[in-house]
Amino acid sequence: MVTSAYILIKTASGFEKKILSTLKEFGSIENADLVYGLYDIILKVSINSSEELDSFIFDVLRPMEGIVETMTCIIAPEK
Structure with a gap:
């Protein structure tokens, strides 16, 4: 089942665009x-x-340089 x-993601100042570019891959x-x-x-x-x-x-994610904090919100299945 797909999750x-x-x-x-909260990043250190100046890392936003670099991290976004990496993640899009x-x-x-x-x-x-x-x-x-609060998040970037x-x-x-x-x-x-x-x-x-x-x-x-x-x-x-968490080991990536420039990432300070993450918060994950799992999407509830529709019924």
Whole structure:
């Protein structure tokens, strides 16, 4: 079952555009936008499992230079 989520990313000043450009290369990212407010980037991702989502967040996103904080909002299934 595909897991979809919004991931909000806070970056260090000056890293926003570089991180956004890098993230747009990942196939699992449906949409990536710079935003104003508490967070700098919002991603919408679709990933095959919660384990892959964990791996993407902990092994790809958080170690990336310039990423200060992430918040993940898993999309609830419609019924």
